Amino acid sequence: MIRILLAEDDQVMREYLARALERSGYSVVAVDRGTAAIPLLERERFDLLLTDIVMPEMDGIELAQKAGEMCADLRVMFITGFAAVTLKAGKAMPQARVLSKPFHLRDLVMEVDRLFETDQAGLN
Template sequence: MIRILLAEDDSVMREYLTRALERSGYAVTAVDRGTAALPLIEAEHFDLLLTDIVMPEMDGIELAQKVADIAPTTRVMFITGFAAVTLRAGQAMPQARVLSKPFHLRDLVMEVDRLFESETASGGL
């Protein structure tokens, strides 16, 4: 099963995203800030870091850069409601996908599905 670490400081958004991804067959561990995600990345394997960019304590870009050092095979997808930070995220992590808020939950699930399509089709996971 594909494991997702979700870092989202908005509790309502975190709950909606977790529910939508779990209903689609993903295992989701959700935290409310980047600093809470780091110990999990160090201790466990995650296939995807799904992170908001603008969060207190540590933003999603800094979190993604640390995850790239700790767990380089973990893919990254950013979610943001701030258009200005989208460009910064693309420059800092060019291989990461960025999904801008507002988005429909169906769109999020489709993007995550696309990330893992080739592995699941070929039995790579």
């Protein structure tokens, strides 16, 4: 099963995203800030880091960069409601996907599905 580490400081959004991804067959571990994600990345294996960019203590870009140093094959998807931050994320981590708020849950699930399409095809 594909494991997702979700870092989102807004509790309602975090629960909403986690529930949608779990209903689509993904295993989700959710945290409320980037600094809470680091110990999990040290102990557990994840396939995707799904992170908000603007968060207290450690922003999503810094989290993604640290996570990339720890887990070279970890995929990254940013979610943000700020257009200027989207550009910053694209420059800092060009291989990462960026999903701009507001988005429909269906769009999120489709983007995550696309990230893992080739992996799933190889399993069948």
